[in-house]
Structure formats: structure tokens, C-alpha cells
Amino acid sequence: MLSREDNEKLTRIGPGTPMGNLVRRYWIPALFSNQLPEPDGAPVRVKLLDEKLVAFRDTRGRVGLIDERCPHRTASLFFGRNEECGLRCTYHGWKFDVDGNCVDLPSEPQDKDFKRKIKITAYPCIERGGLVWTYMGPPELQPDFPDLEWTKVPENHRYVTRHLQDCNWVQALEGGFDTSHLTFLHRGPETYADGVQMSLPIRYEVIPMDFGFAAGTCREGKNGATDWTCSIMLVPFHKLISTKPFGAHVWVPIDDETTMNYSVEYWPDRPLSEQDLRDSKSHHFIHPEMMPGSDHAVLNKDNDYMVDRALQKSGESYTGIKGIGMQDCSIQESMGPIADRTIEHLGMSDTVIIKLRRLLLEALHDFEAGGEPPGLDPTAYRVRSARFTLPAGRTFEEAVDELVRIKQPVFAK
Ligand code: FES
Ligand SMILES: [Fe+2]
Numbered sequence: 001m002l003s004r005e006d007n008e009k010l011t012r013i014g015p016g017t018p019m020g021n022l023v024r025r026y027w028i029p030a031l032f033s034n035q036l037p038e039p040d041g042a043p044v045r046v047k048l049l050d051e052k053l054v055a056f057r058d059t060r061g062r063v064g065l066i067d068e069r070c071p072h073r074t075a076s077l078f079f080g081r082n083e084e085c086g087l088r089c090t091y092h093g094w095k096f097d098v099d100g101n102c103v104d105l106p107s108e109p110q111d112k113d114f115k116r117k118i119k120i121t122a123y124p125c126i127e128r129g130g131l132v133w134t135y136m137g138p139p140e141l142q143p144d145f146p147d148l149e150w151t152k153v154p155e156n157h158r159y160v161t162r163h164l165q166d167c168n169w170v171q172a173l174e175g176g177f178d179t180s181h182l183t184f185l186h187r188g189p190e191t192y193a194d195g196v197q198m199s200l201p202i203r204y205e206v207i208p209m210d211f212g213f214a215a216g217t218c219r220e221g222k223n224g225a226t227d228w229t230c231s232i233m234l235v236p237f238h239k240l241i242s243t244k245p246f247g248a249h250v251w252v253p254i255d256d257e258t259t260m261n262y263s264v265e266y267w268p269d270r271p272l273s274e275q276d277l278r279d280s281k282s283h284h285f286i287h288p289e290m291m292p293g294s295d296h297a298v299l300n301k302d303n304d305y306m307v308d309r310a311l312q313k314s315g316e317s318y319t320g321i322k323g324i325g326m327q328d329c330s331i332q333e334s335m336g337p338i339a340d341r342t343i344e345h346l347g348m349s350d351t352v353i354i355k356l357r358r359l360l361l362e363a364l365h366d367f368e369a370g371g372e373p374p375g376l377d378p379t380a381y382r383v384r385s386a387r388f389t390l391p392a393g394r395t396f397e398e399a400v401d402e403l404v405r406i407k408q409p410v411f412a413k
Helices: 005-011 018-023 112-117 169-177 189-196 274-280 301-306 309-313 326-335 350-370 396-404
Strands: 027-032 044-048 052-056 061-068 102-104 127-130 131-135 158-165 203-209 212-220 225-236 237-240 248-255 258-266 386-390
Touching: 005 018, 005 169, 005 350, 018 350, 027 052, 044 248, 052 127, 061 112, 061 127, 061 131, 102 112, 112 396, 127 169, 158 274, 158 326, 169 225, 169 237, 169 248, 169 258, 169 326, 169 350, 203 350, 203 396, 212 396, 258 326, 301 326, 386 396
Parallel strands: none
Antiparallel strands: 027 131, 044 052, 052 061, 127 131, 158 258, 203 212, 212 225, 225 237, 225 386, 237 248, 248 258
16 A cells, blocks of 8 residues: 555656656667668657657668657647658748757748757667667766667567557556466466466565566475576566566556556577467467557457456356456556555565565655666666576575576677
8 A cells, every 4th residue: 555645656757757757767668660660751659758759760760759749839740751861840841850950940031040949859769679769868867778688689589569558557567566466367278378387376575686676486396495486677667577488578658547568578599489479479478469550459448358258257267358468457457547556455465566666666765865766787687587496495585696697698799
């Protein structure tokens, strides 16, 4: 349970909000690179952290991400002409380059000073892992791009999709780390197929690290040993999942009530096999079936995720909803656009949730007091989710650091 004030602080990410300022210190996925397939092609609308933007690829192939509104009289640059290294507003012809400079003002007398004074908000972009990432924080504080493993592997090692969720990003993030729901929400044919362990865990551990935290779920092993599933939280909104192939999510805040859920499967050291790809595209796991040409899933809150009550009653599926990703979505969205955390009753199995909130609120507190946000050293993200067995007497806290750090040279530039 949180106070109303903390719930607001935790969830709101618009310009000028405390959490908005913090999240703006990290690189954020904006869109797929292939949404801008060619130089001077059609611009694409992008919304991030409650800011309406337009992405375009200029004549030289560089990606620009600028305010959607033209600084002249606020017309949408989505309708702009993308030509000769800039996006030109179709209302009166003002033109802007990827750095936000005004490079042409044809409707005005040739007054160099006026042109120099006109700027449009432009965020730097970098293309990694098939995505365009942007940095929306103060320019002088821009960090290097993090060593996030799935963005560094060859393209055929990786499968990435995205879908919109009608709820706040913290709800989706919490859902991703809510380990105790696996046994309930996801009980059904999908989990058996994916080898998710269905017995109730005996212990949960959350160990704060330089990158965020490592979350361990413990089941009893043989001869006093313990079997651990360890997922990774990278601040502010990443998860690394210990499935095979490895999984990952990025829950990107689009606005306070909408999240873009990027879902990834990858192998560090080999291409995804045809069977891996068939499994990914079966929509049983984290990649939902999508409405053609949109970021909306076919199963959604308007059709109650096509819940099949007969299937639910049969006991074959706990929810009657197809696909792990959509089961998560149904529950996270059902809490409302921003969950009211003042009326909850948290128990032992919510340990991870409690610690996740604490980590984010403490990071926010330190940040507001002038401290450096966590996880900005690009090498801090050099970690991988894991499953392992520890002998009797060895604790998760002692072992985890060594077991999640990556030592292979996949990060060589
Ligand atoms: S509104 Fe864009 S040029 Fe006038
Ligand atoms: Fe889930």
C-alpha cells in the first residue's frame, strides 16, 4: 500500500514531474528502425513520456525526433515534407533539421537573426537492436548507450515485438516482477509448454545492485540445495527473463495511462532457430497476435481479451485467455489506468513489489536531493537473467552477483 502522494510520484512521467525527470536521464526506445525504412520517407508520430513527437529519417539517413508542433503556429509536422536534410512544415514552409535548427524560413524576409532564434525541441537518437532509442534529458548529462545484451547481438539472434497497454508503466513493470502470479494467472497449456515452474516458491529475494535489482524465486532442491530463478530489473523500466531463449521487456511510458511493452527473445551466442521463431510467433508466450498495421493486440480490453469461459471452467487454463502476454495484460489493465495503491493489502508474496517501489521511490528521493541516478554507467547493464542451484548453506545474496554478470566479449565495439 502506498500513500496517494507516493502513488502519484511513482507513476506520473509528464514533463516537469519528478519521475518524468528521472526517466528522462536514460535512453528510451522510441520506435522500430524499420518504421523509417528510407531516407526522406514518411515521418512517424511518436509519443513518449506524454510528449507528442515526430520521427523522420533525413536525406543522409540520420533519424530525427522532434516536437510534433511547428514553432511557428503549432501545425503538426506529421504532415511535413521530408526533404533535403530536414522536415518542412506544410503550412508556411518552415523547415527543421534533426538537431532542431531552423534551416529555412521562406515565409519571412531574409532575417538571419530571426531564423537563428527559432528552434524546435529535438532529442538525440541512436539505433541499437533494431530500435531507435532517444535521450530526452539535459544534453550535458547524456550518458553513453548501455551495454544491454539483446541490443548488441546480431539481428538473427533476436526477435522483438511491441504492443500498447492501456495502463500506467509502473503497473506493467510491477506485473513483470510479480513472481507469485505465475502459479495462478499463467496456469495452463502455455506454461507447461514453456517449462515455467508451477510449484509455489518457498522464498523470494530481492538484492539491490548497481543496475537495479536481482529478483530470486526459490524452490526446494535435492539434499538441502535450493533452486533459483533469477530475473533482473534494470532501472528504470527493463526486465531480463530467465527463459530459454532469454527474454526481455521494456515498459516504455507513452503517457501516464499508456505503456508500450517491447517484448524480446534472444540467444547471446547463436541465431534463433526456426522452431524458436515458430514458438515466438505462436502467441503463447510474450508476443501477442497484433491487429495488422497497429500497435494494438487482437485480444484487448474492448473484447475482454476474448476470454473463453468454457476453457476456464474446464481447468485447462486458469484464465481462459490465450497467451501469457495477454493474460498479464488483462490483469494489469483491469486495475484501471493508474492503480489505486492506497487500497491494497500486500503480503509476503509481494516482497518484490514492495522492494521495487522502494527502489524507485528511493532513487527518486536521492535524485531530487541532487544525487546521480542509478545504473547510468553503461557497463552496469552487462548482466543476464539466470537459473541456478545453490548447495545447502550458500545464500542467493552471496552468489548472485557472480552468476548474473556477463563475461563474454559480445560487447566489444
Ligand atoms: S505553422 Fe508551420 S510553418 Fe507555419
Ligand atoms: Fe505474467
